[in-house]
Structure formats: structure tokens, C-alpha cells
Amino acid sequence: MPELYDLTLEAARELLLKREVKVEELVLASLERIRVTEPQVSACLATREEEALELARDMDREGPAPEKILWGLPLSAKDVFCLPGTPTTAGSRMLENYRPTFEATVLTKLREAGAIIVCKTNLDEFAMGSTTEFSAYKPTRNPWNLARVPGGSSGGAAAGVAARQVPGGLGTDTGGSIRQPAAFCGCVGLKPSYGRVSRYGIVAYGSSLDQAGPLTRTVADAGRILSAISGPDGKDSTCSNLPVPDFVNLASRDPRALTLGLPPEFWDGEFDPAVREALDRALAELRDAGVTLKSVSLPRVPYGVATYYILASAEASTNLARYDGVRYGFRASESSELAGLYRDSRSKGLGQEAQRRILLGTFVLSSGYYDAYYKKAAQIRRLIQEDFVKAFGEADFILAPVSSIPPWPFGAFTEDPLTQYQLDVMTVPLNLAGCPGLSLPVGLGADGLPVGVQLWGPSFGEQGLLEAGSLLEKIFPPLPAPPLK
Amino acid sequence: MLDLEPVIGLEIHAQLLTRTKLFCACPTEFGAEPNSNICEVCSGQPGALPRMNGKALELAATAGLALGSRVNSRSLFSRKNYFYPDLPNGFQTSQLDPPICEGGSLSFRTADGGTKSARLNRVHLEDDAGKCVHDEKRGVSLVDLNRAGTPLIEIVTEPDLSSSYEAMEFLKKLHALLVFLKVTEGRMEEGEFRCDVNISLRPRGSSQLGVRGEIKNLNSFKFVGQAIEYEIVRQTALYERGEPVLQETLHFDSRKGETRSLRSKEEAHDYRYFPQPDLPPVVVPEATIEALRRGLPESPERARERLVALGLREAQIALLLERVEFLEYFDQALAQGGESGKIASLMEELFLPQCQKEGISPLEAPMKPAFLASLAKILASGAVGRRKIQELFGELYLSGRDPAALLEAKGASQISDEGALREIVAGVIAKFPQDARKYAAGEEKVLSFLVGKVMKESGGRANPQKAAELLKAELAPRGV
Numbered sequence: 001m002p003e004l005y006d007l008t009l010e011a012a013r014e015l016l017l018k019r020e021v022k023v024e025e026l027v028l029a030s031l032e033r034i035r036v037t038e039p040q041v042s043a044c045l046a047t048r049e050e051e052a053l054e055l056a057r058d059m060d061r062e063g064p065a066p067e068k069i070l071w072g073l074p075l076s077a078k079d080v081f082c083l084p085g086t087p088t089t090a091g092s093r094m095l096e097n098y099r100p101t102f103e104a105t106v107l108t109k110l111r112e113a114g115a116i117i118v119c120k121t122n123l124d125e126f127a128m129g130s131t132t133e134f135s136a137y138k139p140t141r142n143p144w145n146l147a148r149v150p151g152g153s154s155g156g157a158a159a160g161v162a163a164r165q166v167p168g169g170l171g172t173d174t175g176g177s178i179r180q181p182a183a184f185c186g187c188v189g190l191k192p193s194y195g196r197v198s199r200y201g202i203v204a205y206g207s208s209l210d211q212a213g214p215l216t217r218t219v220a221d222a223g224r225i226l227s228a229i230s231g232p233d234g235k236d237s238t239c240s241n242l243p244v245p246d247f248v249n250l251a252s253r254d255p256r257a258l259t260l261g262l263p264p265e266f267w268d269g270e271f272d273p274a275v276r277e278a279l280d281r282a283l284a285e286l287r288d289a290g291v292t293l294k295s296v297s298l299p300r301v302p303y304g305v306a307t308y309y310i311l312a313s314a315e316a317s318t319n320l321a322r323y324d325g326v327r328y329g330f331r332a333s334e335s336s337e338l339a340g341l342y343r344d345s346r347s348k349g350l351g352q353e354a355q356r357r358i359l360l361g362t363f364v365l366s367s368g369y370y371d372a373y374y375k376k377a378a379q380i381r382r383l384i385q386e387d388f389v390k391a392f393g394e395a396d397f398i399l400a401p402v403s404s405i406p407p408w409p410f411g412a413f414t415e416d417p418l419t420q421y422q423l424d425v426m427t428v429p430l431n432l433a434g435c436p437g438l439s440l441p442v443g444l445g446a447d448g449l450p451v452g453v454q455l456w457g458p459s460f461g462e463q464g465l466l467e468a469g470s471l472l473e474k475i476f477p478p479l480p481a482p483p484l485k
Numbered sequence: 486m487l488d489l490e491p492v493i494g495l496e497i498h499a500q501l502l503t504r505t506k507l508f509c510a511c512p513t514e515f516g517a518e519p520n521s522n523i524c525e526v527c528s529g530q531p532g533a534l535p536r537m538n539g540k541a542l543e544l545a546a547t548a549g550l551a552l553g554s555r556v557n558s559r560s561l562f563s564r565k566n567y568f569y570p571d572l573p574n575g576f577q578t579s580q581l582d583p584p585i586c587e588g589g590s591l592s593f594r595t596a597d598g599g600t601k602s603a604r605l606n607r608v609h610l611e612d613d614a615g616k617c618v619h620d621e622k623r624g625v626s627l628v629d630l631n632r633a634g635t636p637l638i639e640i641v642t643e644p645d646l647s648s649s650y651e652a653m654e655f656l657k658k659l660h661a662l663l664v665f666l667k668v669t670e671g672r673m674e675e676g677e678f679r680c681d682v683n684i685s686l687r688p689r690g691s692s693q694l695g696v697r698g699e700i701k702n703l704n705s706f707k708f709v710g711q712a713i714e715y716e717i718v719r720q721t722a723l724y725e726r727g728e729p730v731l732q733e734t735l736h737f738d739s740r741k742g743e744t745r746s747l748r749s750k751e752e753a754h755d756y757r758y759f760p761q762p763d764l765p766p767v768v769v770p771e772a773t774i775e776a777l778r779r780g781l782p783e784s785p786e787r788a789r790e791r792l793v794a795l796g797l798r799e800a801q802i803a804l805l806l807e808r809v810e811f812l813e814y815f816d817q818a819l820a821q822g823g824e825s826g827k828i829a830s831l832m833e834e835l836f837l838p839q840c841q842k843e844g845i846s847p848l849e850a851p852m853k854p855a856f857l858a859s860l861a862k863i864l865a866s867g868a869v870g871r872r873k874i875q876e877l878f879g880e881l882y883l884s885g886r887d888p889a890a891l892l893e894a895k896g897a898s899q900i901s902d903e904g905a906l907r908e909i910v911a912g913v914i915a916k917f918p919q920d921a922r923k924y925a926a927g928e929e930k931v932l933s934f935l936v937g938k939v940m941k942e943s944g945g946r947a948n949p950q951k952a953a954e955l956l957k958a959e960l961a962p963r964g965v
Contacts (some may be wrong), residue, residue: 080532100530102530206762207762315762320575321568321574330917367757368758
């Protein structure tokens with residue numbers, strides 16, 4: 001029998017339901033694995049040993065509840081999900097001592113499905129970043145190479161899942177924050193359609209783009225978590241009322257009946273040689289399996305990065321206005337007058353990247369600049385949405401790389417934010433379109449680092465996307481455990 | 486000397502009469518302990534999201550329809566960004582473009598007795614801020630968020646008003662209409678109806694607008710009048726001295742009766758409006774708009790004409806037009822065939838004060854309109870006296886039964902029967918022989934004393950007129 005921490009959600013569930021393994025054992029294995037690997041990867045901001053074990057023992061006493069699709073399974077939650085009784089920091093000094101009084105809807109749904117949250121994972125402050133270096137607390141390391149970034153902003157979630165701390169984690173994706181770290185750490189990441197999952201109780205970054213989604217080691221596990229968290233929520237007016245299809249029992253697909261569209265805007269670009277080689281190999285394997293690959297253009301995606309950084313920063317600049325030191329969170333105590341209280345609390349409580357995006361967002365919404373930036377970006381967003389609709393008329397799904405370069409060394413771009421923003425070019429268009437996307441590993445590059453691809457599907461087409469993802473997973477099997485001590 | 490004319494536009498904020506806040510389920514009640522009516526939404530916690538209060542939407546549309554505005558079937562909320570400690574999210578959620586209602590007008594009486602109409606630019610929905618309490622003694626400022634998230638409509642007029650009199654008349658008319666329609670409680674002292682005044686001057690006859698001052702947050706008609714008068718004098722003096730009027734935001738100091746500058750144009754906020762991404766567009770289907778339009782009560786003007794024709798007193802008319810449910814109750818009672826004057830007076834003197842004491846709406850009172858109509862009939866017939874009704878009213882109100890039966894059961898009907906009365910009268914005369922003699926000797930004023938005794942003996946049930954007649958007959962000088 002493999003180590004308990006090595007089990008996928010599906011495998012662990014089988015053992016739990018047969019009572020061959022106790023929930024407590026599974027949770028203990030997860031906590032022990034966190035203890036062992038944490039000094040190397042630094043994926044967690046907090047663990048919930050007592051609460052998790054107490055819950056586990058209760059479940060063991062009551063016996064299996066097979067109707068709960070995540071019964072007894074340990075999961076992690078990015079530290080943007082409000083969880084009463086546990087600090088919810090969003091990776092920021094500003095919220096270092098913030099303890100929410102209410103629960104994020106997705107966590108309620110996970111709890112009701114029987115899942116046990118064992119830890120809160122690290123992230124770039126307020127989910128702004130693609131390396132987890134902008135966490136106010138510590139950088140998370142890539143389990144495949146501890147000198148490299150794990151991606152971000154859900155870097156803690158991805159590194160933790162890859163390092164076998166937990167079989168699955170919950171992240172958020174505003175411009176690639178689930179898919180890119182999943183690819184960098186060699187696991188599966190799913191960004192649902194905008195509106196599939198409630199945003200209630202998730203510390204907001206870009207409200208019209210944010211979506212919560214799973215990070216797992218298999219596609220089936222991603223479907224299982226998505227099933228648990230999807231669906232209408234009266235507390236989130238942007239959450240869709242559409243019925244939720246079955247994401248657990250997925251139909252199998254015939255590769256010869258699958259057409260994937262490859263946008264030349266991405267595939268014709270420049271790549272790091274190791275990444276290029278891994279991607280080319282993957283394309284060849286897909287063709288060999290009988291999948292039809294064709295070029296499908298998304299002509300407006302080259303404007304994606306500019307559009308995204310205008311819209312996301314605009315929304316962020318006002319979403320973060322509530323962190324003013326008045327009601328909760330960090331307050332600089334030196335100043336006795338109001339403007340000083342605001343200035344000092346926000347200057348000291350918010351980090352460099354958060355401040356940069358607040359300034360950028362404030363600028364693009366300012367009188368005299370609104371039309372040139374915000375309004376134009378909103379128009380281009382609609383054009384990008386049109387591109388997507390058109391593309392799904394030509395192919396079942398879009399196949400895109402995730403990153404043109406492998407996970408980079410720490411500090412590589414911290415002084416060059418514009419270049420770093422540009423590296424989001426292949427992930428942000430999906431958020432602008434509001435469509436779902438699945439990132440999965442296709443193998444390791446010559447440098448020993450994971451390389452991933454993404455499948456994009458039409459809005460609310462997660463079921464088909466997961467089916468196609470399962471098919472791809474057969475061609476590119478999940479990666480082995482990274483070489484941690 | 487320059488002949489200048491004031492150009493005035495108003496922005497009115499009215500708190501909507503909903504039980505809960507605009508974007509969460511917290512109560513809107515006034516006077517609760519500070520920070521007791523708050524939740525994660527209205528206190529701006531991380532991750533909390535707004536959800537629309539449908540009742541607020543309905544009230545805003547109703548206000549618009551009553552004002553002749555066009556109700557947009559699709560409107561949008563925006564974030565209006567600024568920092569202040571009483572603003573928990575760092576932005577107000579308000580409607581910029583398109584608002585729920587556009588256009589419309591309201592006519593009002595002018596000083597010379599004519600009528601004038603002011604055009605409306607828009608009616609839009611927004612949430613209120615909390616409030617700061619400055620404790621000078623302790624040197625601290627405290628924030629109370631109970632009011633944060635309370636639903637408001639802002640009604641913006643075109644600059645169609647040209648005197649303090651017109652502004653006040655317009656506001657009184659608007660206030661009465663919105664209160665009548667139950668769109669707002671309109672308690673001005675509690676800030677439920679407040680007004681910003683935009684005012685500029687221009688040479689009479691000119692079609693160009695001058696530079697305006699904006700006087701913020703006036704919460705009484707009188708202050709609106711005073712502030713406008715003060716500004717006219719101040720701005721006129723500037724013109725006469727050849728000095729420019731500055732575009733600025735002004736505060737009216739009601740103690741000193743003068744305005745002072747809060748901030749200049751340069752210091753004005755850049756609100757950085759943009760569409761609120763947490764709220765989808767507000768959709769009001771045409772069918773709903775039509776239903777609201779059909780559900781609008783008759784206008785207060787039309788109702789007034791009708792009540793005047795019924796011959797009601799002015800005080801009664803004004804009372805019935807205070808709230809649409811007062812009028813509805815009256816009409817329902819009237820439909821039962823009661824006498825309008827008696828119904829109105831019963832409502833004015835007994836029924837509405839009782840409702841107010843109980844804090845409930847007339848139509849929800851246990852005394853149904855039919856019962857009040859029945860009581861009016863009894864009163865008109867003289868079968869039960871007014872005093873008796875007054876005395877028993879609390880019980881009649883609560884019983885939830887036809888008062889005729891109850892009064893009968895209580896034996897409250899008046900004794901008009903001569904035989905029975907004659908006996909009581911005889912008894913009184915025997916008991917008070919001296920007084921009886923005085924009356925018989927021509928001391929007229931003793932009669933009311935004797936009638937009072939008859940009333941007392943009868944347990945208040947004697948018909949006083951009949952009693953007086955019988956006393957007169959008994960004590961009349963005989964055989965003369």
C-alpha cells in the first residue's frame with residue numbers, strides 16, 4: 001500500500017468508505033507530511049491541527065457518509081477564503097490579525113460535502129502576483145526545485161498539492177492564479193466559468209474576474225471538488241443560477257472525435273527551449289493518439305495583458321479601499337489626524353505590489369483618463385469574448401501553453417514588474433472571456449521542471465472540459481512525486 | 486444696479502421605507518445601540534458581497550412613476566469612490582448611468598397663487614453611509630455603522646427654481662407626495678429627507694448659467710429657505726463688487742444663518758465612478774413597471790378634490806392625505822355606506838391616534854374599515870353617545886368584531902325610552918330638591934347640573950337631549 005499522503009482524493013475515498021483507513025489516520029498523515037515538507041516548501045500560512053483532528057474523530061465515530069462526495073478528505077484552502085476562528089490574511093500584513101466572523105460559501109459547501117480543511121496556504125498579497133514572492137510572510141518554494149518560484153498567486157496551494165501535503169487544495173484564479181502555479185508545480189488546476197462558483201467570503205481582488213477552483217493531482221479529483229463548490233448562492237448576485245452538471249462521473253471521450261484549436265498568437269511565440277521541446281513532444285503525442293489539432297486564431301488576445309491589468313487593477317484599487325485601518329486590520333498608531341491615519345496604515349500595511357496596482361487602478365479610473373484606459377479596456381474585453389465564442393465554433397476546445405518559460409529563480413523579475421506582467425499573456429485572456437480552463441502537466445522539461453498546457457472550454461462547459469482533460473491525462477499521466485527530502 | 490435672477494436646482498435624498506438595508510438583511514430601524522444593526526456586508530468585511538433589496542427597487546420605481554419619470558427596465562450600479570471613516574467599503578454604491586428613473590416633473594404653488602412645474606433630471610438608488618460621532622471631551626471620533634447601507638433615492642431636479650419660496654414649496658410638495666406614497670417616512674429631523682441646493686445667479690433674461698455654489702445636507706424646509714436667501718445676498722454682493730463667484734461646496738450654519746465654504750472646485754473629490762462589478766444590471770421587466778403603474782394610488786391632488794366635494798374639514802383632508810393607507814382605509818369604510826363626516830371624525834379623533842399608539846398601519850388594525858363604518862352609523866343614529874364610544878373605543882378597536890353587537894352586549898346603547906328616563910329624572914329631582922326649585926324659579930344654568938346627575942344615575946347611557954327635555958317638562962311652572 002502506498003503512503004497515505006500519496007493517495008489521490010478518489011483513492012483515499014475508496015479506502016475511507018471501506019473503513020480500511022480512518023479519517024483520523026488520513027488527516028494525521030497529511031499533518032505529518034506538512035510537518036516534514038514545510039521547512040522545504042513553505043506552502044502553509046497556518047495549519048488547523050486541533051480542529052481538523054477533532055472533526056476527523058467525529059467522522060470516524062459516525063461512520064462513512066458516502067453521499068458526501070468529499071467525506072473525510074483533507075484539503076487546503078488558500079488564505080483568501082474567510083474561515084471563522086482562523087486568521088484570514090490574504091498574504092497581507094494588513095490582515096495579519098483579521099479573524100472573520102463568517103464563512104466563505106465555498107468553504108461551507110466543502111464542509112457540507114465532508115471535506116476537512118487542514119491548512120491555509122500561502123499566496124501573493126491579495127492574490128496579486130505570479131510567484132508567491134509578494135506574500136508579506138514568506139515565499140513558497142517550488143517542490144521540484146527549491147530555488148525556483150512555485151508560480152502564483154495560488155503558489156502555496158500548488159506546492160502543497162505537489163509536495164503531497166494534501167491531495168487537493170482550493171485556490172483562486174483572477175488572471176491565471178490557479179492554472180500557472182499548477183503548471184509550475186506539475187499538478188492539475190481548474191478555473192471555473194465566471195459565475196459557476198460563489199465568490200462570497202473570498203477576499204476580493206478583481207471582482208469581475210475572480211473565481212475559486214481546485215488544485216489536485218488528477219482531473220477526476222478536480223471534478224470532484226468542483227462538484228462540491230459549484231452552484232447558485234443567494235449571497236453572490238454574480239453567481240449563476242444554472243444547474244450544475246455531474247462533474248464526478250465523467251463520460252470518456254474518443255480522441256479521434258476531439259478537435260483542439262491552437263491559437264497561433266500563443267504557439268508561434270518565443271519559448272524557452274526546454275519548454276518548447278516538452279510542448280512539441282506533447283503535440284506529437286496528441287496527434288499520435290488521433291486528436292485533431294488545428295490553428296484557431298484569437299486575434300485580440302495580444303491585448304489581453306494590457307486589458308487585464310487595467311480592469312483588474314481598477315477593481316482592486318477600490319476593493320482594497322476598505323483596508324483603511326479604521327474598523328479592522330492593521331492601523332498605524334502614530335498619526336492622530338485622519339489623512340495621516342490612512343496614509344500610514346495603508347503605506348505600512350500594504351506591500352509593494354498591492355500599492356502598485358492600487359496606484360495603477362486609481363489612475364485608470366481618474367477623471368480625464370477613464371475613457372482612454374478603463375472604458376477602452378472594457379471594450380476590448382468584449383472583443384476578446386467575441387474571439388472566444390467564434391473559436392469555439394471552430395474547435396471543441398482551445399489548447400494553449402501556460403507559460404513560455406519554466407519556473408524562474410526567486411527575484412528574477414521583482415525589479416521588472418512589466419516583464420513579469422507580460423508573462424501572464426497566456427493565462428489572462430480566459431478570465432477576460434469568463435470561460436473555464438483546465439491546466440495539467442504534460443511532463444518534465446529537460447531542466448527537470450514541470451511543463452503544463454491548458455484546455456479552454458466554452459462558458460459553463462466544465463463537464464466537457466473535464467472529460468477532455470481526462471482524455472489528455474491518459475496521454476500525459478500525472479507526474480510522480482517531486483524529489484523532496 | 487444689476488438685475489440678477491437666482492437659478493436653483495435641488496438634489497433630494499429620501500430614505501426608502503424598507504425593513505432591511507439596500508444590500509443586506511440588517512434592519513433599518515432608527516435609534517438602536519451603535520453598531521448593533523450591522524453585518525459583514527454593511528460593515529465592509531473582506532469578501533462580503535452586496536445583494537439587492539427588491540423592495541427598495543420597487544419604491545424607487547414607484548416614486549419615479551408618481552413623478553412622471555421614465556422607469557428604465559435596465560439600470561446599473563456604480564462605485565463612487567472616496568475615503569471617510571463612516572464609509573466602510575471605501576466607496577458608495579450608487580447609480581450613475583443609467584439610473585432607475587429619468588425625467589419627470591412636479592408642479593407646485595407659486596407665491597402669486599399660480600402653479601409652476603420643475604423638471605426632474607433623474608431618480609436613482611444608492612446606499613447611505615454610517616455616521617461619525619466626535620467626542621470632544623475624550624478627544625476621539627467614533628463610528629456608528631447602523632445607518633450604513635440604508636437605501637436612499639436621490640432625486641435631482643433641473644435648475645428650474647428661481648426663489649427660496651419656490652424651492653420650499655417644491656420640497657414640501659415632494660415630501661408630502663413621497664410620504665403619502667409610503668416611499669419614505671420622511672422624518673427630516675432624523676435625516677430621512679434631506680436636500681442639497683445648487684444655486685447661481687445670472688442677469689435676468691440670460692439663458693446662460695452662472696457659477697454655482699452647492700449647499701450640502703439641509704434637513705429642514707426652513708434651512709433651505711434661509712440658506713438660499715443668504716446665498717442670493719452673498720453672490721449678489723460678489724457680482725456687484727465685480728468679484729467672481731467660486732464653484733464650491735458650502736455648509737449652512739443654521740445657528741449663524743450663513744453659509745461657509747467646505748471645499749473648492751480644486752479640492753473636489755474625483756469619485757472615479759465605474760460599474761460595480763459585484764452587482765449585475767438591475768432589470769425591471771416592462772410588465773413589472775406596468776403593474777407598479779397600475780398600482781399607483783390616485784394622486785393627492787385628485788384625492789383632495791374628492792374629499793373637498795364630500796364636505797370634509799380641511800384638517801381632516803390634510804390628515805387623510807398624509808399617508809396613502811389613511812386614504813385607503815377611509816375609502817374602504819366609506820364604501821360600506823357610512824357617513825363621510827362621521828367616518829373622518831372617528832378616524833381623526835379616535836382610530837388613527839390609536840393606530841399610532843400601537844405603531845401599526847390602519848389597514849392592519851383589528852378594527853376593520855367595515856367596523857369603523859358601522860360605528861359611524863351608530864354615532865349618526867344617536868343610538869350610542871359620542872362620550873360612550875370614546876370611553877369604550879379601546880375595547881371596540883381591539884375586539885375585531887362589529888361594534889354594534891359589542892355595544893349591544895355591553896348595554897351601552899342610549900336610554901331614549903321616555904318611560905325609563907322619566908323614572909331616573911324623577912329620582913334626580915327627588916334627590917336634589919333645592920336645585921330643582923332653583924331651576925323652576927328660572928335659574929337656567931342649573932339645568933346642566935341636573936342633566937349631569939341624570940347621566941350619572943344612568944351610567945352614562947341616558948340620551949342627554951332627551952333628559953334635558955324631560956327635566957324641563959317636569960320642572961316647568963305648572964298651572965300658570
